[in-house]
Amino acid sequence: MTGDPQQPVIDFLSRPETYGGPGPVERLETHTAHVFLAGERAYKLKKAVHFPYMDFSTVEKRRSFCEAELALNRRTAPDLYLTVQAVRRLPDGTLTLGQEEGEALDWLVVMRRFDQSALFDTMAERGDLTEPLMDGLADAIAGFHAAAETAPGQGGAKAFRGYVEGNAAELERAIGTVFDASAVERVNQGCRAALKRVTGVLDDRRDGGHVRRCHGDLHLRNICLIDGRPTLFDCIEFNDDFALIDTLYDLSFLLMDLNYRGLRGHANRVLNRYLSRCGYDGLAVLPLMLACRAAIRAHVTARLVDGLEGEKREKAAAEARSYLDLALSYLDPSPARLVAVGGLSGTGKSTLARGLAPALGVAPGAVILRSDVIRKRLFGVAETDPLPQEAYRPEVSRRVFAEIARLAGEVLAQGHAVIADAVYGEDWQRDGIANVAAKAGVPFEGLWLEAPQRLLEERVDNRRGDASDATSTVVRAQAARIRPPEGWRRIDTGGGKEASLAAARDALGLPEIN
Incomplete structure (x- = not known):
């Protein structure tokens, strides 16, 4: 019975002295490779295997695929993938790693070692x-x-x-x-x-x-x-x-x-x-x-x-x-539906939308269309970059809500549920989003979030790293002119995230999903 032709290389790579240090060598094995962990490096040796979908059967093929692995993975992990090295046999029969002289017995992808707990x-x-x-x-x-x-x-x-x-x-x-x-x-x-x-x-x-x-x-x-x-x-x-x-x-x-x-x-x-x-x-x-x-x-x-x-x-x-x-x-998904989540700034619309989305419609859940994010996108700025006051003029807001309607219609037509997240303080905004559902032939539900004004002002003034530009001044202006829409379910969000999410799930008939 013939032994593994790669065994001399495996034995060589298993010895600490190969890497010039006294530390232990840890060896991992998959069905296609041996990986040797030594010091701050990982050395990957492809097995001489030949499957219908994979051919590593010769030294030259393994070299070619090592070079391809290095080049392709450097697209996403340039600091992780370092080089390709050969295990060579010198004229006196000894094996070396990383030298240029001698016969190449096999090839390795050399990587920066990382803590496996970081996977x-x-x-x-x-x-x-x-x-x-x-x-x-x-x-x-x-x-x-x-x-x-x-x-x-x-x-x-x-x-x-x-x-x-x-x-x-x-x-x-x-x-x-x-x-x-x-x-x-x-x-x-x-x-x-x-x-x-x-x-x-x-x-x-x-x-x-x-x-x-x-x-x-x-x-x-x-x-x-x-x-x-x-x-x-x-x-x-x-x-x-x-x-x-x-x-x-x-x-x-x-x-x-x-x-x-x-x-x-x-x-x-x-x-x-x-x-x-x-x-x-x-x-x-x-x-x-x-x-x-x-x-x-x-x-x-x-x-x-x-x-x-x-x-x-x-x-x-x-x-x-x-x-x-x-x-x-x-293959047996839930039908599409459209849910609008409205309320004054600071009522927790985006938090609630993220909590509801996984349980709504086709896995892995609903598409969320947030007015704050779409407004920033229309102006070509990062989500957390503040916009000037001119970006909140009525004509700009009409563009934002038109974009929400367009995207919602596009997503619903593909069979996916949508959550539209915006203040929805005006009748034309509320009617517009309901009409999107009607045109798509899907159910529509509106949720109106409420909490004490003092709490809303506190929330928006304490926000950091969020797409919303709202301040306590904005909240006071909203509270003076905006009234809850008729026909929308009113959800109290003053008692905390879990309580309001449970109430919203109950209103929509949704299960709890992590």
Whole structure:
């Protein structure tokens, strides 16, 4: 029996003296690589494997893919990916690392080592993923996608047909051992029906340049916190079919992963932040994309079952079935609806909107259209930059509310729920948002938030880093002229965030979702 031809290199990389230090070497292993952690560096050796989707079988191929991994990951993590080095054999038979002479036995990607507790999947388990981190993550992904190389001729409905049928074949292999036949059939038929509905949208997105060289494996374990910033790493370099994809399909893996971990609120926040920077077209395809991502995790996890026994086997099977159930939930979404959240400045409209959104409509929840953010966007300034008083003239406000109406109609037409967040102090504003729902043929509900004026003034004067420019002077002026609208549900927000959110959920008939 022939041994592993890479074993001499593995043994060499496992010794502390290879790196010139006395410290221990920690070794991690995946199904495609060995990673050696020594000092402040991580050294990644690709295994000499050959799968249908990946070929690392020769030294030259491994070198080529190491160089590709370095170049592609430097797009998002330039401080993490340092260089490619060779393990070489000198004429006397000894092995060296990083020298230029001798025969190259194998190639390594050299990375800056980071604390494994900074991985986002680990942080999620500890409950350390915060809303500001989700905002930073969404910004990082949006910027990455905007700069990514386009892939003309790739993607579109044809690519998704391959995903759907590939998933179907893999899921059917696990019928009886892991999955129930009827559940697999519902997912497969649901994906096929969804694909049929959005074929044109997928092709339009392909033709519009939304298919790009993306990350391809964008889940929480491939995101870490480096120098206080969410950092994407370990993108797909070995197969263009996995990397040249629709940007929204790239994002959908992260959204699905957050959702699966019980963090739908974070998924909704990431989606809203991303859409505010990248546009709202393409939402119609999101349920199919999420279902495909969950189905992939279902059959990949199911494949592990055969190699396990006892409790581990049952745990993996249960996890695979959970992913399949999640895929099915994306294919049977809630209908679209429009909720307007109004009230004087400081009543907590934006806080309430963020709390309601995850439970409203298609996963991961409603699109939030906030007047303060849209006004800043119209003027081309950052959300937290103050605007001059002229930006609040009546004619400007008409532009802002016209934009809210336009975007709300666009999102509703794609089957997604909308929360419109604004003061709604004028009858024409209230009538306008209700008319959007009527034209879209979806239900409309208005929530009017109220709290003591003294508390409102205190809240707005204490706000920092927020999109609103309101002050206590603005609150006093609003209170003197604005009256609650007829037909809107009145919600008392003077008693705290949780109480007002519970009252609003009850008014809308929504469940509590994290």
